[in-house]
Amino acid sequence: MELFLMTITTGIMVGGIYALVALGWVLIYKCSGVLNLAMGELTLIGAYVTYSLYEAGLPFIVAVLGTLAVGIVLGFLCERIFLDKLIGEPILSVIMVTVGMSFFFKGVVQFIWGSDTRVFDPPVFSLHPIEIGFLRVSSVYLWSFILSIVLLLIFVAFFKYTRWGLSMQATADDETAALSLGVSARFVYAAAWAIAFMSAGVGGALLGNINGINISVGYLGLLVLPAVVLGGLNSVPGAIAGGIIIGLLQNLGGTYLDQYFPGGVKEIMPFAFMAVFLLFKPYGLWGWERIERV
Amino acid sequence: MSSVWLPCGDYHENYLQDQGWWQSNFVKFKMLLLLAVVFIGIPLFAAEYWIGVGTMIGFTAMGALGVQLLIGYTGLITLGHAAFIAVGAYTSTLMVLQFPWPQFMVDAGLAYPVSVIAAGFAAGLWCVLFGLPSAKVKGFYLILTTMAAQFITVDFILTQYVSQIGGRGQAFSLPPGTIKIGPIVMDSEREIYYFMAVLLTLMIIGLANLLRSRAGRAWVAIRDNDIAAEALGINIVWYKLLAFFVAGFMGGVAGAFWVSNTAALSPEHFPFFLSLWLVGVILIGGVGSIHGAIFGSVFMVVIMELLQMAVIPMGDYFPKLLIDFAYIKDAAFGLAICGFVIYEPNGIAYRWWQIKNYFNLWPFSY
Numbered sequence A: 001m002e003l004f005l006m007t008i009t010t011g012i013m014v015g016g017i018y019a020l021v022a023l024g025w026v027l028i029y030k031c032s033g034v035l036n037l038a039m040g041e042l043t044l045i046g047a048y049v050t051y052s053l054y055e056a057g058l059p060f061i062v063a064v065l066g067t068l069a070v071g072i073v074l075g076f077l078c079e080r081i082f083l084d085k086l087i088g089e090p091i092l093s094v095i096m097v098t099v100g101m102s103f104f105f106k107g108v109v110q111f112i113w114g115s116d117t118r119v120f121d122p123p124v125f126s127l128h129p130i131e132i133g134f135l136r137v138s139s140v141y142l143w144s145f146i147l148s149i150v151l152l153l154i155f156v157a158f159f160k161y162t163r164w165g166l167s168m169q170a171t172a173d174d175e176t177a178a179l180s181l182g183v184s185a186r187f188v189y190a191a192a193w194a195i196a197f198m199s200a201g202v203g204g205a206l207l208g209n210i211n212g213i214n215i216s217v218g219y220l221g222l223l224v225l226p227a228v229v230l231g232g233l234n235s236v237p238g239a240i241a242g243g244i245i246i247g248l249l250q251n252l253g254g255t256y257l258d259q260y261f262p263g264g265v266k267e268i269m270p271f272a273f274m275a276v277f278l279l280f281k282p283y284g285l286w287g288w289e290r291i292e293r294v
Numbered sequence B: 001m002s003s004v005w006l007p008c009g010d011y012h013e014n015y016l017q018d019q020g021w022w023q024s025n026f027v028k029f030k031m032l033l034l035l036a037v038v039f040i041g042i043p044l045f046a047a048e049y050w051i052g053v054g055t056m057i058g059f060t061a062m063g064a065l066g067v068q069l070l071i072g073y074t075g076l077i078t079l080g081h082a083a084f085i086a087v088g089a090y091t092s093t094l095m096v097l098q099f100p101w102p103q104f105m106v107d108a109g110l111a112y113p114v115s116v117i118a119a120g121f122a123a124g125l126w127c128v129l130f131g132l133p134s135a136k137v138k139g140f141y142l143i144l145t146t147m148a149a150q151f152i153t154v155d156f157i158l159t160q161y162v163s164q165i166g167g168r169g170q171a172f173s174l175p176p177g178t179i180k181i182g183p184i185v186m187d188s189e190r191e192i193y194y195f196m197a198v199l200l201t202l203m204i205i206g207l208a209n210l211l212r213s214r215a216g217r218a219w220v221a222i223r224d225n226d227i228a229a230e231a232l233g234i235n236i237v238w239y240k241l242l243a244f245f246v247a248g249f250m251g252g253v254a255g256a257f258w259v260s261n262t263a264a265l266s267p268e269h270f271p272f273f274l275s276l277w278l279v280g281v282i283l284i285g286g287v288g289s290i291h292g293a294i295f296g297s298v299f300m301v302v303i304m305e306l307l308q309m310a311v312i313p314m315g316d317y318f319p320k321l322l323i324d325f326a327y328i329k330d331a332a333f334g335l336a337i338c339g340f341v342i343y344e345p346n347g348i349a350y351r352w353w354q355i356k357n358y359f360n361l362w363p364f365s366y
Helices: A002-032 A039-055 A060-086 A093-112 A141-163 A161-175 A175-180 A185-211 A216-222 A223-229 A237-257 A265-280 B027-044 B048-074 B081-098 B103-108 B110-136 B140-166 B190-210 B213-226 B224-232 B234-260 B272-285 B291-316 B319-324 B325-342 B345-359
Strands: A129-132 A135-138
Touching: A002 A039, A002 A135, A002 A141, A002 A161, A002 A223, A002 A237, A039 A060, A039 A093, A039 A185, A060 A135, A060 A185, A060 B325, A093 B140, A093 B272, A093 B325, A129 A141, A135 A141, A135 B027, A135 B190, A135 B224, A141 A161, A141 A185, A141 A237, A141 B103, A161 A175, A161 A185, A175 A185, A185 A216, A216 A223, A223 A237, A223 B081, A223 B140, A237 A265, A265 B140, A265 B190, B027 B048, B027 B190, B048 B081, B048 B190, B048 B213, B048 B234, B048 B272, B048 B291, B081 B140, B081 B234, B081 B272, B103 B110, B110 B140, B110 B234, B110 B319, B140 B272, B190 B213, B190 B291, B213 B224, B213 B234, B224 B234, B272 B291, B272 B325, B291 B319, B291 B325, B291 B345, B319 B325
Parallel strands: none
Antiparallel strands: A129 A135
16 A cells, blocks of 8 residues: 555656646647657756756756756757748658757767766755655655646746737637737747747756656657647646656556566556557547547 | 659550550660669679668668658558567567478578568568557557557567567577578678668569559558548558558568678667658658658668768767767758758659659750
């Protein structure tokens, strides 16, 4: 029972980070219809930038804020250089540009930082687990969860209450109507990429705190794909719920199925689940159903 | 891509000619010349190193043809083709190493050729299994299913279970002399190259013929508009699964071929990167033409070799470049894909088509 509760808590907390990254993904899809396969590399960049800033002697929070700033710049640049020209192109072209970007980023990141595992040194979060009642939660997970929830709330508030957020929502809803009301669609696309870079960057920094930073952080970033499929491609609450469910599934699978299928159940579980899930409910839990029978 | 314009004054009188294998005597001459270069010219005159490069091009092209069939002709985007190549490679290896062959078949050198065909069927069926969701979903969702195929097959089943067969740990080693076709033992670059050339030629002929048959027309119809295709009486699910089977078959044969080119087989030969690489190859070559798969493979493999050659002399001054070459390769590949998709979305095959038209229609190009 205790094991079960521990697994669930850890799952939800890791899921919070996935939810943060998934939010960035859904945002890009909602605003510009781009299906982004480079999300894993965005997390990777975020993790390494935070690491570099932290190693330069800045406090962790300042390093995270610096990552956000770098994320904005990179997001705008990416959108202007790669994706601006692809609005309205077929799905394969857009996806392959993001695949090309992911190769490019991965190559550049590994060229700059090498392929050794880097660890935040000194550790950002204390190594002693925190006890809540009878549950023992390692403090990395707890703080990551809190930080990602805070960021999620900030992003949601941004969409609800600020002018830019509202114009992004309008574009996602109906691009033509938004254009006629004076919203600059190009700016919205760029802003969506900037926010995606920011959320993925912070997600990467937190994931890097858990297991150290190497290329596999990028793989963890790929886990947002099952998360967004689960929640529905164009639903922000769906992305958050999907991220948490994927975190849960991953940890439950790792704890309980590993004895039956030794090896990498934990890594494979989300994708296997997604493949089966797609057969029965392809539009996710909260996605728009476009009725189209093949 | 429609077919090439015929030269002035040359025209078809019936459908048979229109569908003909050789459109004109010049085309016949050209293709025979190409075959002569591939089968005689390159093995005779090229250095050992470049023959190896040729083998690599052939392997890439074999994989890319299957991807081209799925993406370019049927419109089913796949990002997991390396999984099917891996299934082919493992089927072939396991059959050669573990299957209790009768002695006369081993003596006659039939074990490997039979295993190549079996590998094709195994990979084809495996591909159909992961193509099943295509009956219900398409576009991005199908991409995710094929990605799942990649992770489930290579990272889970092959790494955790299949690799453990025989207690060899991670890799299957293929002792020299195990891979032989008839009396020929495949142990030099030249023999492997010939094997590749024969397989690739057969595959291209087979695919080109399939594409001008009923199945090929059905595939193109599904790609262009699946609802209209169904209205025309095409059984969409059946033809989609057939496309998956054929593509998987070609991938499996490619994988089984790869066995002859390597001394040890391990799951690391078939990463997610290879799947993406194959899609990139057909994007650069041109989506929706067999030429595209070939041009793309030649372009990518040769460019990467040239890049490597360019980096080696610079390694004296910047040793980091040499150590981290794999990363430069990744970045260059990524940039190449982005550049082609943004600035040359029809790929190299489209330019080739334009050049051919220019010469065919010259001097009256209007």
